[in-house]
Amino acid sequence: MTEIILKKGKDKAAWQLHPWIFSGAIATIVGKPANGDLVSVYNDDREFIAYGYYNGESRVAIRLLEWDPAKEVNENWWRERIQKAVKARNGIFNEQTNTARLIFSEADFLPGLIADRFGDFISLQILTTGIERVKSIVVDELQKLLNPKGIYQREDGAARAHDGLEAQGGVLFGQHPPVFVDIIENGIHYKVNIAEGQKSGFYCDQRTNRLIVAQHAPGKKILDCFCYSGGFSLNALKMGASQVFSVDSSALAIETLIQNISENAFDKSKHTVIQSDVNKQLKAFKEQGEKFDLVILDPPKYAPSRSSLEKASRAYKELNRLGLLLxxxxxxxxxxxxxxxxxxDTFKQVLAWAALDAGKEIQFINQFNQPEDHPIRASFPEGEYLKGLLCRVI
Incomplete structure (x- = not known):
């Protein structure tokens, strides 16, 4: 196995179980590892730190896997990690919910691997060369554990390109998923497009938050922006909202939402679907004098990196200002x-600025987080991405 020695002073995070080693932290590579090869990592005193897999084309040159030198990272190691991750989610599945994230990359000590269960199908995202090497093991183990009708790999070309991988997708086991897979979450039925839908096909990271928000829905007039396939809208209708307006720019999202309304036999007269740019529609509602009791804003990722945070903060502020005006x-x-x-904390500050510009005074009355199938590993705080606030206008 290739040995990699880190520069003096560049080993602290690795000792603390952080899974990433950047290329600039490497002092010496003893050997010529290929992308995806397992390597052993040492500090400058040649003390063993961990095993990981290497990629010379990625800014994250090594993704660490195992810190115990006595444990060999072999086929059994991979299978045990997958088993542990899946077992941790067993309590989520019941008659009301058959959809959740099974494996969450670094959070489950499986960097570069994301697996979501959608009813009888599993959707995989394989984002690194190291996982590409063991893809057959991953598929076989998930097949044995869950016996799905099919396992489908999302193409994820842009994400794979960061690791020097070509776009790749398709059926890895069993049946090709139908255009719309039937799933159930919180007792609500959804049609999910695994092959072409956004991300893995469905945002199961909002499962708990949809329930919390829906508690405020009875008798209310609600605006759900960036509604996608209708998670917040459908929960609101189920809880007795008087009217729900759902806005998204995606034709596929709107088509899926309309099917989901019919699938659950909700009263269509209480629901209005609008295909439009959200900011443009919020301005149109303001000009029309529309008012809502509850506005939901669940936009895509505005800040993919720290360098884009300032620009993203302005976008978040403007979006929330427009929402508060309604x-x-x-x-x-x-x-x-x-x-x-x-x-x-930054998000709260952005909301404070948005409220000030909108001429509104607000209170933060609840805070939203990721659900249990999207855990945050203590040694990898970067895994915490989803946050939200419930604000009351006073």
């Missing part, structure tokens, strides 16, 4: 950020 005293704003670069 609320009267007592109205609620449920607003989210899935940008890992934006922490909750």
């Amino acid at each position: 609320l009267s005293s007592g109205g609620l704003l449920a607003t989210f950020s899935c940008s890992g670069a934006m922490d909750i």
Whole structure:
């Protein structure tokens, strides 16, 4: 196995179980590892730190896997890690929910691997060369553990390119998923497009937050922005909202949402679907004098990195300012950020600025987080990306 020696003073995070080693921390490579090869990592005193897999084309040159020198990273190691991750999610699945994240990359000590269960199918994202090397083991173990009808790999070209991988997707086991896979979450039925939908096909990271927000829905007029396939909208209708307006720019999202309304036999007269740019539609509602009791803002990632945080903060501020303008005293704003670069304190400050510009005074009355199938590993705080706030206009 290739040995990699780190520069003096560049080993602290690795000793503390952080899984990333950047290329600039490497002093010496003893050998010529290929991308995806297992390597052993040492400090400058030649003390063993951990095993990991290497990629010379990635800014994250080594992703650490195992800190015990006595444990060999072999096929059994990979299978045991997968088993442990899946077992930890067993309590989520029941008659009301058959969808959740099974494996969450670094959080489950499996960097570069994301697996989501959608009813009878599993959607995989394979984002690194190291995971590409053991893909057959991953597929075989998930097949044995869950006996799905099919396992499908998402293409994820942009994400794979960061690790020097070409875009690749398709069926890895069993049946090709139908255009729409039937799933159930919180007792609500959804049609999920695994092959073409956003991310893995469905945002199961909002499962718990949808329930919390829906508690405020009875009898309320609600605006759900960036609604995608309707997670917040459907939960609100189930809980007795008087009217729900759902806005998204994606034609596929709107098509899916309309199917989901019919699938659950909700009253279509209480639901309005609008395909539009969200900021443009919020301005149109303001000009029309529309008011809502609850506005939900769940935008895509505005800040993919720390360098883009300032620009993203301005975008978040403007979006939330427009949302607040549609609320009267007592109205609620449920607003989210899935940008890992934006922490909750910065997000609160952005909301304070948005409220000031909107001429509104707000209170933070609840805080939203990731659900248990998206755990945050103590040694990898970067895994915390989803945060949200429930604000009351006073």
